[in-house]
Amino acid sequence: MFNIRNTQPSVNMQAIAGTAAPEAAPEELVWEKIHFFFPQENYEEAQRCLAELCHPTQGALPDHISSRFEHLKALAFPVWEDNIQCNRDDIHQFCILDADSQEILSATLDDAGNYTVNCQGDNETHRLTLDTAQGEECTGHAEGASGIVRTSFLLDTTAPQTAAEYDAVWSEWERAAPAEESPGRAATVQKMRDCLNNSSRVLNVGGAGLTTLPDRLPPHITTLVIPDNHLTSLPPLPPGLREL
Known part of the structure; x- marks a missing residue:
């Protein structure tokens, strides 16, 4: 049986002490700034796509990342499509800009299969599979x-x-x-x-x-x-x- 009375004071003390809330995931930070880029009926699919771009599944292929960025772009209103940029300079570089055209997420995929996501200064690198077979x-x-x-x-x-x-x-x-x-x-x-x-x-x-x-x-x-x-x-x- 849970003792609610005993746990309550510790919660209050943390609140009084100003303990920081758990840090939001990168996809949550980005979504907060771009959710209005998308029709409401595309919210769920866009959030799923964004989460996969920030945390690709093990064994994902480079082409899979490209297709996910393209798919996210296709889900947006036409007026915001240019804020989701894919394969910049004909190389595997991607970014998402906020409404003020400030970069809030960038991603780079190198020839060795290293996929690095940068969200507001925090970097996370994933190793992708280089086999491009279907x-x-x-x-x-x-x-x-x-x-x-x-x-x-x-x-x-x-x-x-x-x-x-x-x-x-x-x-x-x-x-x-x-x-x-x-x-x-x-x-x-x-x-x-x-x-x-x-x-x-x-x-x-x-x-x-x-x-x-x-x-x-x-x-x-x-x-x-x-x-x-x-x-x-x-x-x-x-x-x-x-x-x-």
Whole structure:
């Protein structure tokens, strides 16, 4: 049982002492200054895109970064598009300017695959994958109801789609379900939608009785749980996937 009375004084003392609030993440600092660049219906997608640019998933490709900046630019009102600059001077340099044309975020990608994000003086460097192939074959295995699915699979390194495009792929896959598989696919689609909306890292579709998965899975997942299905193959997997 929580003792609320005992915890309250320490909170008050911190407030009185002027303890600084936790430092905001770079994407939050940038979003505060550019949220009005975007129509309200694009807010969620723009915030997701901005977070991915500030903290790319492990294994992301250079072309993926470029496409994310281009996508963020496309989500903005036309009048603000020039404030999101991509591939300046024909090299991998990107920046976001505020309403006063002051640089609030810059990013540089060098030939060695080092991706450095600078937000108001704070630098963060990430190591990207230099393989520009559309898919990377990885070794591994997954187990379903009938045993091992396959011993290799492809990582999906194509440019991510919008939430609406993901939903279209999933809805089509759900409609194509055999009658006996329809409930499992419907439940899986709902889980994928929730996963996409919440940027969840884990997608658990175990026990759904699936024979296939859709061609696109939520892009942010790092863990895919698939036991007790009837899968014989897997679609291209998100580049950040680490556990299957």
